Amino acid sequence: xxxxxxxxxxxxxxxxxxxxxxxxxxxxxxxxxxxxxxxxxxxxxxxxxxxxxxxxxxxxxxxxxxxxxxx
Amino acid sequence: xxxxxxxxxxxxxxxxxxxxxxxxxxxxxxxxxxxxxxxxxxxxxxxxxxxxxxxxxxxxxxxxxxxxxxxxxxxxxxxxxxxxxxxxxxxxxxxxxxxxxxxxxxxxxxxxxxxxxxxxxxxxxxxxxxxxxxxxxxxxxxxxxxxxxxxxxxxxxxxxxxxxxxxxxxxxxxxxxxxxxxxxxxxxxxxxxxxxxxxxxxxxxxxxxxxxxxxxxxxxxxxxxxxxxxxxxxxxxxxxxxxxxxxxxxxxxxxxxxxxxxxxxxxxxxxxxxxxxxxxxxxxxxxxxxxxxxxxxxxxxxxxxxxxxxxxxxxxxxxxxxxxxxxxxxxxxxxxxxxxxxxxxxxxxxxxxxxxxxxxxxxxxxxxxxxxxxxxxxxxxxxxxxxxxxxxxxxxxxxxxxxxxxxxxxxxxxxxxxxxxxxxxxxxxxxxxxxxxxxxxxxxxxxxxxxxxxxxxxxxxxxxxxxxxxxxxxxxxxxxxxxxxxxxxxxxxxxxxxxxxxxxxxxxxxxxxxxxxxxxxxxxxxxxxxxxxxxxxxxxxxxxxxxxxxxxxxxxxxxxxxxxxxxxxxxxxxxxxxxxxxxxxxxxxxxxxxxxxxxxxxxxxxxxxxxxxxxxxxxxxxxxxxxxxxxxxxxxxxxxxxxxxxxxxxxxxxxxxxxxxxxxxxxxxxxxxxxxxxxxxxxxxx
Numbered sequence: 243x244x245x246x247x248x249x250x251x252x253x254x255x256x257x258x259x260x261x262x263x264x265x266x267x268x269x270x271x272x273x274x275x276x277x278x279x280x281x282x283x284x285x286x287x288x289x290x291x292x293x294x295x296x297x298x299x300x301x302x303x304x305x306x307x308x309x310x311x312x313x
Numbered sequence: 314x315x316x317x318x319x320x321x322x323x324x325x326x327x328x329x330x331x332x333x334x335x336x337x338x339x340x341x342x343x344x345x346x347x348x349x350x351x352x353x354x355x356x357x358x359x360x361x362x363x364x365x366x367x368x369x370x371x372x373x374x375x376x377x378x379x380x381x382x383x384x385x386x387x388x389x390x391x392x393x394x395x396x397x398x399x400x401x402x403x404x405x406x407x408x409x410x411x412x413x414x415x416x417x418x419x420x421x422x423x424x425x426x427x428x429x430x431x432x433x434x435x436x437x438x439x440x441x442x443x444x445x446x447x448x449x450x451x452x453x454x455x456x457x458x459x460x461x462x463x464x465x466x467x468x469x470x471x472x473x474x475x476x477x478x479x480x481x482x483x484x485x486x487x488x489x490x491x492x493x494x495x496x497x498x499x500x501x502x503x504x505x506x507x508x509x510x511x512x513x514x515x516x517x518x519x520x521x522x523x524x525x526x527x528x529x530x531x532x533x534x535x536x537x538x539x540x541x542x543x544x545x546x547x548x549x550x551x552x553x554x555x556x557x558x559x560x561x562x563x564x565x566x567x568x569x570x571x572x573x574x575x576x577x578x579x580x581x582x583x584x585x586x587x588x589x590x591x592x593x594x595x596x597x598x599x600x601x602x603x604x605x606x607x608x609x610x611x612x613x614x615x616x617x618x619x620x621x622x623x624x625x626x627x628x629x630x631x632x633x634x635x636x637x638x639x640x641x642x643x644x645x646x647x648x649x650x651x652x653x654x655x656x657x658x659x660x661x662x663x664x665x666x667x668x669x670x671x672x673x674x675x676x677x678x679x680x681x682x683x684x685x686x687x688x689x690x691x692x693x694x695x696x697x698x699x700x701x702x703x704x705x706x707x708x709x710x711x712x713x714x715x716x717x718x719x720x721x722x723x724x725x726x727x728x729x730x731x732x733x734x735x736x737x738x739x740x741x742x743x744x745x746x747x748x749x750x751x752x753x754x755x756x757x758x759x760x761x762x763x764x765x766x767x768x769x770x771x772x773x774x775x776x777x778x779x780x781x782x783x784x785x786x787x788x789x790x791x792x793x794x795x796x797x798x799x800x801x802x803x804x805x806x807x808x809x810x811x812x813x814x815x816x817x818x819x820x821x822x823x824x825x826x827x828x829x830x831x832x833x834x835x836x837x838x839x840x841x842x843x844x845x846x847x848x849x850x851x852x853x854x855x856x857x858x859x860x861x862x863x864x865x866x867x868x869x870x871x872x873x874x875x876x877x878x879x880x881x882x883x884x885x886x887x888x889x890x891x892x893x894x895x896x897x898x899x900x901x902x903x904x905x906x907x908x909x910x911x912x913x914x915x916x917x918x919x920x921x922x923x924x925x926x927x928x929x930x931x932x933x934x935x936x937x938x939x940x941x942x943x944x945x946x947x948x949x950x951x952x953x954x955x956x957x958x959x960x961x962x963x964x965x966x967x968x969x970x971x972x973x974x975x976x977x978x979x980x981x982x983x984x985x986x987x988x989x990x991x992x993x994x995x996x997x998x999x
Contacts (some may be wrong), residue, residue: 284564286664286972293973297904301782303914306906311787311801 252306255271268296317673317984318649322596322620325589325605327613332587333363336576337587338608340569343991344601346645347591350581360577369574372402373567375440376560383415383553385560390712393562393997402563411554416549423542430535434528439490439515441524442483449522450492451503457500459507461514461522464488470506475499490515562996571991576990592644592987599909620644642828644669647987654679656718664972665982670828672821674980678971681814682722687729689916691784692923694741695959696730703727728966729887738766738781741952742923746781756988757927769795784913784920803913811909811974812850818978819843825979837890842978844883849902851876905974915966926951 274288323345327335339345349358439462440447450458462485471478471493479494489510495503520527540872581588593601602615620642646666648658650673657679667673691697703723710716738746742757747754748763755761769777778796788799819839825837859866867873887895928949933944976982 283665289664289969289972290977292970296969297908300908300911300914301904304910307800307804307910307914 248309252309253270255309256306258300263295263299266298267292270295314650314676315672316649317391317667317669318647320592320597320644320647320669321595321617322644323591323593323598323601323615324618325613325615326586327609328586329582331612332577333608334609335613336573338605340573342601342604343989343993344593344597345587345589345591345990346593346987347579347990349579350588350590356583357581357588360580360582362578363574366571366574367573369567371562372406373408373571376564376567378408379413380560380564382413382588383549383556383560385553385557387561391562391996393558395566395997395999398559398562398566398997402566403560405559410699413552416545420542420545421550423538423545427535427538427542430531430643433518433520434531436516436518437524437527437531439485440518441528442485442490443492444524445481445492445836446521446523447518447527451517455497456499457503458492458493458494459503459512460492461512462486462488462490463512465495465510467491467507467510467512470510471495471503474506474583480756481503564776565743565994565996572992579729591990592772594647603771642669643985644989646984648673648675650675656721657682658695659718659892660722660968663977664980665971666984666986668984669804671825671981671984672979674821674976682967682971683725683729685912685970686726686963687733688912688920689963689966690730690959691733691737691916691957692739692741692920693731693734695956696727696734699723700727700958704872736780737784739784739920742920742927750800774793781923784917785924791874800913804909804910807909808906810912812846812904814909814970814975815846815857815905815978816843819846822979824886834890837886841886841890844886848876848878848880848883851879881924908974911970917964919962921953922955923952926955
């Protein structure tokens with residue numbers, strides 16, 4: 243279905259994007275948990291803040307899928 | 314339904330002689346959201362609490378301390394008569410407080426004594442190892458005694474200081490316990506030498522006698538104390554059981570009376586009159602007016618007043634942004650939805666209560682959220698399991714309102730998962746639409762529902778295609794020329810869902826801006842984005858296939874041209890509305906739409922895990938008896954873990970799509986919660 247170099251490409255796209263998201267989301271998550279512990283009404287806003295960095299991994303996955311089926 | 318309950322601003326004016334009657338009536342009606350009076354002036358001051366307030370708060374304080382000592386839980390299904398509770402309150406509160414205080418102070422004394430005894434038996438250990446009576450190791454005039462533990466052999470060191478010494482030692486834990494006796498005049502040098510050889514001095518013990526006897530007496534005392542503590546705890550438990558009904562019901566009554574007694578603190582009062590301002594749901598205004606006038610024999614004035622529009626806190630300052638006009642009304646917000654979707658209100662509240670003049674998205678949330686959940690999970694077996702689990706937990710947590718709300722949401726979500734499970738033909742990751750061939754395929758090669766799935770469907774111009782949609786196949790035409798929808802198609806489908814959801818968000822945003830800030834702001838801030846989004850979609854719709862097929866470009870293709878024009882119009886409107894800062898946000902057009910591909914991606918990972926588990930089971934199953942046991946274990950653990958992930962991941966992901974992508978287009982939240990002056994009684998009745 244896919245040749246080796248494409249498979250490696252897919253792995254890199256998803257993996258590196260995942261690492262990037264992880265690096266970004268870690269400190270944000272810690273901050274959000276702290277804020278929510280202080281005041282529960284921050285929960286919704288916290289969700290939004292957490293989500294900003296999450297988009298990166300979705301891009302990774304998307305390019306992975308594109309590579310898989312369209313390369 | 315799409316907007317919160319309309320409210321009327323109400324002004325109530327009366328003379329002070331009917332104030333208490335009015336308070337009682339207002340509290341019983343439980344309708345008026347009171348606006349606290351804060352701006353004192355020459356004539357009007359903040360009211361003083363009723364005379365009963367102080368004794369009531371004292372009683373409430375006593376009751377709450379009893380409640381916390383006894384650990385009384387709030388979830389007791391009872392309804393007590395108010396008069397009975399009041400009588401009991403007079404009779405019981407004082408004596409109950411005394412008993413509870415006595416018992417709890419005895420309890421804490423016992424607990425600290427047990428701790429002390431445990432500490433002593435720890436201190437006793439080195440003396441036990443030495444076998445020396447502790448009182449013999451202190452209190453001398455001419456010699457100094459050092460007792461403690463060390464890890465080095467200290468005899469040679471002491472010999473270097475003096476030959477006139479006595480040393481007892483015994484192995485203790487990882488080192489030795491020693492007792493060194495030297496003359497007073499070399500005590501300092503001995504002490505210094507000891508400190509250098511890791512010597513840790515043992516704590517002195519006040520007890521006297523043989524160590525074994527001391528231990529025995531410590532243990533007897535501790536056992537006695539523990540027995541007594543057990544008795545005291547069970548007595549407290551009995552008290553709790555006996556008085557729990559009394560405690561929760563009288564707390565409720567006291568809460569009600571205290572609220573009433575402190576109500577004037579929220580009113581404006583002059584020498585002879587009082588004024589209450591607040592909000593009441595529009596359909597209830599007449600009820601409030603009639604009830605108050607009747608109970609006070611028409612000696613009260615109740616009227617509606619026109620609320621003043623004002624900018625919400627943190628809103629764009631009109632002076633800075635000239636085209637923004639503010640028409641906002643900051644009334645408290647009460648949902649106005651059918652009971653069926655009440656649980657979803659809790660999810661909207663997590664983000665923030667809608668503002669008064671904002672769209673209430675609950676109904677849209679209630680429709681789309683379960684669909685997203687089901688699309689992501691999309692497995693009949695997991696859906697059924699979640700449904701059964703939910704029903705069991707619902708029965709167990711009958712009295713927990715928060716859980717009941719969440720579980721009601723889960724029921725709808727699990728039904729949606731079962732529906733999408735059929736569409737995807739998935740059952741525990743097995744493809745149930747696959748026919749069984751040579752004991753393979755279907756659900757574990759045992760059951761197949763392939764006959765239920767049509768092989769060729771045509772709906773209007775779409776078709777012929779077949780069911781189920783394949784989440785693990787690329788898709789395409791099969792050997793019969795019938796189209797199979799696969800990952801590629803579902804990926805495009807999720808993007809289309811995203812565009813529709815976002816456009817709905819922009820439409821609602823337009824309505825909000827129109828209501829709060831007028832047509833110009835609505836066009837500049839919302840039509841701009843919607844136009845760019847549609848333009849972008851049209852352009853991608855043309856460009857993408859050309860790129861994929863390496864086809865030739867036609868720059869005058871109508872689709873491309875319309876797309877470009879829409880995009881440019883949107884962009885110009887954006888520049889007029891938000892300035893160059895808006896340009897920075899352009900990437901969100903792409904990321905927002907792509908974000909919806911998670912609908913497929915998260916589901917794929919769940920099917921992927923299930924598929925992997927099933928493959929391992931299949932491999933193990935062929936390896937004899939041990940293999941079968943292994944297969945059973947992998948099956949149980951694997952699918953349990955996947956189910957747990959399957960419960961929360963789709964929940965979080967669809968919640969996120971709503972909160973981040975959808976809500977950002979129109980929803981600000983942060984409205985004031987409608988909290989009427991009154992009490993929802995749970996334990997008492999008149």
